[in-house]
Amino acid sequence: MSAVIDNHGHAHDDHHADHGHPPGLMRWVSTTNHKDIGSMYLWFSFIMFLMGGVMALTIRAELWQPGMQIVQPEFFNQMTTYHGLIMVFGAIMPAFVGFANWQIPMMIGAPDMAFPRMNNWSFWLLPVAAILLVSSLAVGGAGVGWTMYAPLTTQAGPGMDLLIFAVHILGMSSIMGSINIVTTILNMRAPGMTLMKMPMFVWTWLITAYLLIAVMPVLAGAVTMTLTDRHFGTSFFNAAGGGDPVLYQHIFWFFGHPEVYIIAIPAFGVVSQVIPAFSRKPLFGYASMVYATSSIAILSFMVWAHHMYTTGMPVAGQLYFMYATMLIAVPTGVKVFNWVATMWRGSLTFETPMLFALGFLFLFTLGGFTGLVLAMTPVDVPLHDTYYVVAHFHYVMVAGALFSALSGVYFWLPKWTGNMYDETLGKWHFWLSMVFFNITFFVQHFLGLAGMPRRIPDYNLQFTAFNQISSIGAFGFGLTQLLFLYVVLKCIRSGEKAPDKPWDGADTLEWTHLPTPAPYHTFENPPTVK
Amino acid sequence: MTSKFWAKVTVAVAALYSGVVMADYQLNLTRGATRLTEDVYQLHNMMMWVITVIFCAVFGFMFYAIYKHRKSVGHKAANFHENTSVEIAWTVVPFFILIAMAVPATKTLLDVRDTTNPDITVKVTGYQWKWGYDYLKGEGEGVAFLANLSTPHEQIYGSEGKGENYLLETDRHMVVPVGKKIRILTTAADVIHAWYVPALGIKQDAIPGFVRDTWFRADKEGIFRGQCAELCGKDHGFMPIVVEVVSAEKYSGWVAETKKAIAAAADDPDKKWELADLNARGEKVYAANCAACHQANGQGIKGTFPALDGSKLVKGPKRGHIDIVLNGKSNTAMAAFGKQLSDTDIAALITYERNSWSNKAGEVIQPSDIKAARK
Numbered sequence: 075m076s077a078v079i080d081n082h083g084h085a086h087d088d089h090h091a092d093h094g095h096p097p098g099l100m101r102w103v104s105t106t107n108h109k110d111i112g113s114m115y116l117w118f119s120f121i122m123f124l125m126g127g128v129m130a131l132t133i134r135a136e137l138w139q140p141g142m143q144i145v146q147p148e149f150f151n152q153m154t155t156y157h158g159l160i161m162v163f164g165a166i167m168p169a170f171v172g173f174a175n176w177q178i179p180m181m182i183g184a185p186d187m188a189f190p191r192m193n194n195w196s197f198w199l200l201p202v203a204a205i206l207l208v209s210s211l212a213v214g215g216a217g218v219g220w221t222m223y224a225p226l227t228t229q230a231g232p233g234m235d236l237l238i239f240a241v242h243i244l245g246m247s248s249i250m251g252s253i254n255i256v257t258t259i260l261n262m263r264a265p266g267m268t269l270m271k272m273p274m275f276v277w278t279w280l281i282t283a284y285l286l287i288a289v290m291p292v293l294a295g296a297v298t299m300t301l302t303d304r305h306f307g308t309s310f311f312n313a314a315g316g317g318d319p320v321l322y323q324h325i326f327w328f329f330g331h332p333e334v335y336i337i338a339i340p341a342f343g344v345v346s347q348v349i350p351a352f353s354r355k356p357l358f359g360y361a362s363m364v365y366a367t368s369s370i371a372i373l374s375f376m377v378w379a380h381h382m383y384t385t386g387m388p389v390a391g392q393l394y395f396m397y398a399t400m401l402i403a404v405p406t407g408v409k410v411f412n413w414v415a416t417m418w419r420g421s422l423t424f425e426t427p428m429l430f431a432l433g434f435l436f437l438f439t440l441g442g443f444t445g446l447v448l449a450m451t452p453v454d455v456p457l458h459d460t461y462y463v464v465a466h467f468h469y470v471m472v473a474g475a476l477f478s479a480l481s482g483v484y485f486w487l488p489k490w491t492g493n494m495y496d497e498t499l500g501k502w503h504f505w506l507s508m509v510f511f512n513i514t515f516f517v518q519h520f521l522g523l524a525g526m527p528r529r530i531p532d533y534n535l536q537f538t539a540f541n542q543i544s545s546i547g548a549f550g551f552g553l554t555q556l557l558f559l560y561v562v563l564k565c566i567r568s569g570e571k572a573p574d575k576p577w578d579g580a581d582t583l584e585w586t587h588l589p590t591p592a593p594y595h596t597f598e599n600p601p602t603v604k
Numbered sequence: 605m606t607s608k609f610w611a612k613v614t615v616a617v618a619a620l621y622s623g624v625v626m627a628d629y630q631l632n633l634t635r636g637a638t639r640l641t642e643d644v645y646q647l648h649n650m651m652m653w654v655i656t657v658i659f660c661a662v663f664g665f666m667f668y669a670i671y672k673h674r675k676s677v678g679h680k681a682a683n684f685h686e687n688t689s690v691e692i693a694w695t696v697v698p699f700f701i702l703i704a705m706a707v708p709a710t711k712t713l714l715d716v717r718d719t720t721n722p723d724i725t726v727k728v729t730g731y732q733w734k735w736g737y738d739y740l741k742g743e744g745e746g747v748a749f750l751a752n753l754s755t756p757h758e759q760i761y762g763s764e765g766k767g768e769n770y771l772l773e774t775d776r777h778m779v780v781p782v783g784k785k786i787r788i789l790t791t792a793a794d795v796i797h798a799w800y801v802p803a804l805g806i807k808q809d810a811i812p813g814f815v816r817d818t819w820f821r822a823d824k825e826g827i828f829r830g831q832c833a834e835l836c837g838k839d840h841g842f843m844p845i846v847v848e849v850v851s852a853e854k855y856s857g858w859v860a861e862t863k864k865a866i867a868a869a870a871d872d873p874d875k876k877w878e879l880a881d882l883n884a885r886g887e888k889v890y891a892a893n894c895a896a897c898h899q900a901n902g903q904g905i906k907g908t909f910p911a912l913d914g915s916k917l918v919k920g921p922k923r924g925h926i927d928i929v930l931n932g933k934s935n936t937a938m939a940a941f942g943k944q945l946s947d948t949d950i951a952a953l954i955t956y957e958r959n960s961w962s963n964k965a966g967e968v969i970q971p972s973d974i975k976a977a978r979k
Contacts (some may be wrong), residue, residue, distance in 0.1 A: 140770060142761050146910060148838045214907030219835045225812060226795040226837060231908055236715060304935060313813020319796055320811060354681040362691050384798060384833075385809045386790075386816030389717040393710060400702045404695060411694045414662060417669045419683035424670075429943075432670075436663065443655040452712040453648050455807050456633060459833040524630035525802035527833045528843030532760060534772050539629060548750045579681075591628070 106190030107594065108175045111197050113490075115172030118200055122164030125208070127552050128159035129157035134514075134548040137541050142532055150531035151217025156207070158220025159237070162337070163205055163244045164470035166471065169479045170340040171251050174279050176490065177383070178255060180584035180592060181273045183264025183601045188257035194252035196204030201242035209532050210236030219529060221330070224311035235305065238297045242393070243580040245290040252283035255557030261281075270364070273582045274357060277364055281371045285332045285339070288375075293329040296322060307340075313566070320385050325339075327378035332476070335374045337471065339367060341438075344408060345431045347582065348481050349413050352428035355422030359412040366405035366412075373402050383454045392451045399449035403442070410439050425577075426491035426500030430481030433508050434474060441469025442517065459529075462522025468515045480558065487562070488576045489584055492591030493569025499561045506554040634802040637822045637849065641805035643712045654705065697940075699857060716805075719819045722787030724780065725738070730790070730797025730810035730832065730935055731944065733839035733896060737778050740789070744859040747866070750944065751776045752892055753842050760842075771841070772829040777848040780822065781855035787819045794939055801830030801845055809834055824851040837937060838908075839896050871948040873975060879968045880953065886956025889949045897937060902961040913961035922969060926977045927956055942978060947971040 076081050095101045103110060136144045145153070175193065179186055187193045188387045210216065210233040218226045218234065227234055227469070259280045266485075272280075299310040299324070309315020311322045350357045357363065366574060380399045413435055444466040448454050457463060480503075487495050517540040522528075533541065575585045584592060587601050633645050637784060673679045726744030729733060733749070739747040747961065751774040758764040760771075767773070780786050788808035790799050800807040803826075808818040822828075830845040850858065894912075898904050902913035911920050918925055929950055932940035951971045958965040 140760070140766055147841060148905065151835065151838065204875065217835075223796060226835065228935050229795065229837065313811075317813070320672075320814070354675070355683065356685040358685050359691055360685065362686075362695075384807050384813075389714065392713060392717070396709065396713070397706060401704060403702060404698050407698045408691070408695055410662060414666050414669070415690075416685075416689075417666060418673065419679075419682040419684075420669070420673050421675040421679050422670060422673055423675045432666075433616070437919075439659065439662070443659060446655065447648065447651050450651065450709045452644050452709055452716050455652065455716065456644060456802060456805060458807055459800075466866070520629070520631050523633050523885070525634060525800075525830070527800065527831060527841075529835045530831075532771060534770050534842050535766060535768065536630070569928070598894070 085295045104194070104195050106384060107592065108179050108187045108190070108193065109490075109592065111187075111477070112172045112175030113354045114197050115168045115175060116201075118197075118204075119165045119167075119169035119172060122160050122168070122204060123555070126157050126160035126165055126277070127555065129160065131548060133157065133554050134545040136531055137533070138498075138545045139542070140533055140535055140538060145531070147531045148216075148217055150212060151219075151529065152215040153220055154529050155185040155217055155222075159207060160204075160242075161471070162220065162333070163241070164200075164207070166337050166475050166479070167248065168200060168477075170279075170282075170337070173340065173344065173479070173482055173486075174251075174255055177428065177486065177584065178258055178276055178279060178491075179262070179433045180264060180588065180596055182259065182267055183583050183587070183603065184258060184262035185595065185598050185600075187254050188262060190253045191240075192250050192267050193254055196247045196254065198550040199243050199247040199250075203247065206236050206243065207240040210234075211242070218223070221296065221323075221326060223326070224300055224303065228303050230309070230326060231308065235301065238301050241297050242294055245294045248286050248290050255279055256284040256287070257487050264597070264600040264603050271362065271603060274346035274360070274363060275340070275343035278339045278346070278367055280365055282336050282339045285336050285371055285374070289329040289332045289336075290497075292325060296325040296329065297385075300323070306540055323377065323382050323385060326574070327381045330376070330381065331378040332371070332374045334467075335370055337475045338438075339371065341434065341475045344478045344482040344485070345413065345434050345479065347434075347580075348427045348431040348485050349416050351485070351577045351579040351581075352423055352425065352431075353420075355415045355416060355420040356581075357412070358418075359408070362369070362408055363412055366408040369405045370402060372571045373398065377402065380449055380454070383451050384458050389449050394450045396449060400446065403449075406442055409421050410435065410442075423578075425484075425497060426495070426504055427481045427485035427577075429501065429504040430484065433504065434477040435479060436478070437469055437473030437511070441466055441474060442465035444469065456525070457522055460522035461526045461528055464528050465515045465518035465522060468518075473511055473517070480504075480507070483562070485577070486567055486584075488572035489588070489590055489592055491566050492572055493565050494572045494576065495561050495565040495569060499557065499564070500565055503554060503557050506557070507551065510547045510550035510554055514544050514551055515547070517543045517547075606627070634906075636803045636805050637821065637824050637826060637828060638805055638820050640716055640820070641711070641803065643715065644805055647708055647712055650708070651705065654701065683947065696906070717816075719817045721785065721786050722819060723784035724751060725787045725789065726778065726780070727789040727812065727815075727861070728799050729789065730780075730794075730799070730836065730843075731793050732837050732939060733832070733843040735774075735778075735797075735832075735843060735845060736793075736944070740932035743781070743785075743856065744862075747859060747862050749776050749862070749866075749933045751778065753844055755842075769829065772831065772844045772846070774844055774846045777846045779828070779855060779858045782822055782825050782849050782850045783852075785819060785821045787817055789815050789817050789861070791815045793943065796834050797832050797836045798834035799845060800833035801828050801847055803828040804830075804847065805908070806830075807833055825849050825851060842896075871939070871946065871971065873947055875948075876970060877948075877951070877968065879954075882952045882955040882968060883959055885949070886952035886954070887960075888947065889978050890955040890956055891947070893941065896952070902957075902963075912957055913963065915963075918957050918963055919965070922954070922958075922967070922973070923977070925958065926950075926969070926974060930955060930974070930977060947974040947978075950974045 213232040214233045216230040216237050218230055278366040298313050302308040303310055304488045309317040311317050375397045379395045521537055521540050574590045590597055634646055645867050725740045727738040734750055736750045739745055743839045754773045754775045755771050760764050790808045792810040792812040797810040804820040806817055806818050826849055828847045832843045895910040898912050904911040930942035932938045948971045951969045951974050954969045
């Protein structure tokens with residue numbers, strides 16, 4: 075994750091002119107190196123992950139039994155809100171941008187990102203946004219849900235304004251990062267690397283970056299309209315002034331649904347590198363994988379109102395969004411089939427990255443299936459805004475995106491740090507995560523089916539048993555992630571030295587052309603790809 | 605560690621375990637009280653079967669590969685990486701499975717949305733944080749009331765034992781006759797709420813400034829409970845819904861009784877009240893409508909809901925005070941209570957606020973003051 079300090083030494087061995095960098099903190103503030111910036115993204119996202127995790131545990135502690143014991147309803151609402159915002163914008167998205175920074179230049183044979191200074195700026199905006207976000211809790215917070223539906227947001231206190239500005243800054247950071255990624259991929263590939271020869275991870279990020287550029291401004295628009303409704307007398311979302319509260323939801327989900335795939339598609343990319351490597355067999359259906367990913371991205375713009383089946387839209391609208399949403403199952407199915415076919419008749423081994431990739435495959439598919447259930451409008455009506463939905467999207471976000479990110483960290487950690495992680499501890503980390511994740515979230519399907527609404531701080535006695543099981547799982551899952559921190563630190567400090575290519579089946583440029591650990595500057599002379 | 609300690613641990617674990625074993629484990633959708641909830645229940649079961657079969661098939665392949673195609677059992681990797689006919693098949697076949705699922709879903713959806721020819725129409729209004737019911741058309745026309753959470757504060761925050769219907773009980777029930785088509789119009793006064801009763805198969809957002817509709821026809825009598833399903837602020841978890849389905853005769857009786865009670869409760873708008881009487885009544889109105897935010901002790905919640913105790917507005921001229929209670933304050937959670945409460949209730953409430961805690965105006969606001977201010 076951040077062995078760059080070690081790499082500093084290697085940079086001297088590298089026979090290139092070492093440009094040097096300022097010592098201490100200033101190195102990190104002023105760095106334009108894609109590896110440094112990738113490490114900062116990853117550490118930042120891990121810190122935010124812990125912060126969002128503590129909020130999740132506050133929620134689960136309050137829900138341990140009926141009655142209000144630990145927090146007040148107002149604060150409970152703030153916890154659900156900030157947990158969601160921090161995990162989506164602070165933890166998962168930056169984690170995959172971190173992967174993009176580290177990996178894309180190495181995988182396409184480029185020396186760095188296309189715009190190194192902008193790269194620095196897009197990272198350093200993140201802590202600013204995070205400080206705004208968290209400090210808004212200190213001025214009363216805003217318990218409006220991560221979706222920030224109007225007109226509840228119009229009522230909220232000054233914390234809401236800080237939240238809005240934080241979202242603006244996060245959006246700027248994402249847009250700059252995306253432009254950088256698109257430019258790098260389209261212009262800086264090594265000679266011979268055509269688009270259809272790029273590693274799947276690079277393809278998924280190219281598609282994701284376009285999604286980000288398309289929808290982050292939409293989110294910025296939605297929250298800006300909220301801001302002007304709050305302070306400048308506009309009525310975008312206020313019926314009394316000729317506006318419509320549901321307009322907000324349309325705009326938000328026009329951003330929000332592609333956002334789901336902004337998180338999922340790079341996760342697909344990581345898994346598409348890991349599964350072939352440990353199957354010792356090329357990815358099955360490379361071309362169809364590219365087409366499936368692109369169609370998922372395009373379809374993601376056309377299904378947003380399936381989050382709004384109960385708003386009372388015309389029945390024709392409900393039917394259209396139901397059909398379009400079900401259609402996404404087709405390309406998603408293709409991807410799952412391709413991964414399974416990649417493993418078929420391979421020569422499989424099950425190191426930690428592979429375990430997390432298989433955990434991803436198994437549980438993400440489960441989350442996809444509950445998504446299909448929710449796509450069916452008449453079935454969604456009783457399930458909408460219940461714990462069923464909470465379970466569904468945690469299968470996609472945690473077992474999907476987070477497991478994939480963990481898989482990627484274990485996969486590339488040797489290349490980044492030069493050291494192997496502790497395989498035994500890694501396997502413990504996987505199995506504990508797998509078990510506790512399911513204890514936490516599988517039972518939430520039942521809570522939703524029985525009718526427990528989401529975002530409530532207290533509940534009827536009939537929901538007690540499953541809530542207690544879920545809370546036990548959540549604390550187990552949270553503690554398990556501290557083990558992950560330990561494994562990573564141990565790897566950096568005292569891991570065994572890793573060979574240049576520790577994984578038999580890995581075949582991308584960073585494994586075949588670069589020493590381990592990857593030097594500070596790589597591919598100053600591009601390799602030739604046949 | 606003494607054996608006493610372990611005995612205690614054993615007892616605690618046993619208590620937890622028995623609590624978990626004895627508890628409620630509903631694993632599927634609620635078997636509802638209407639034909640449509642049954643349709644949706646069956647649709648969901650059908651989906652679950654399809655999903656389970658596909659899931660087992662796909663992961664059957666995966667686990668077979670994990671078992672047979674391991675390096676540790678000496679399996680050598682093949683080198684194939686595409687197969688056009690297989691790839692076309694697994695794109696096209698799911699497409700037809702989806703169409704087969706979409707057909708019954710479409711049929712059910714069209715039924716769900718058919719709100720024509722109702723016997724009774726009820727408008728349901730979401731307030732922060734209670735529901736209002738207005739019977740607009742059909743038998744019972746003219747009946748209107750608010751329904752508040754009736755679970756006592758001590759059960760929520762204190763150690764008092766929680767009842768079976770904890771948080772799912774209200775002071776007044778929405779009563780409807782069995783076997784009649786009831787059309788529900790939803791709207792809201794402040795933010796978006798959602799009217800959600802699992803056993804009736806209804807979840808419909810209540811959107812301020814707009815009216816949406818839905819319907820149900822209960823096939824059996826009973827009491828059905830639900831709650832708000834859209835985050836609506838602080839007490840989102842504390843605004844339940846109770847629908848009581850009764851026989852036609854019982855319903856007629858309820859309508860007559862309720863109308864009589866509403867007429868009896870109507871106050872003489874010109875009556876002159878004494879301070880003590882108004883204060884006593886105002887305390888109740890305050891507890892039901894204001895204490896959730898401004899708190900029973902009038903201190904509010906710092907940073908979110910202003911204190912009334914010692915407030916400049918409350919201690920100031922009565923006109924400003926009456927105005928904010930009647931019309932609310934835009935862009936805040938302060939609702940316009942003029943639409944919810946009678947002149948007498950508002951007069952009592954304002955009198956109470958101006959004479960409670962450290963506020964000692966000694967002044968009586970009469971219903972006629974409110975009537976005048978409404979103009």
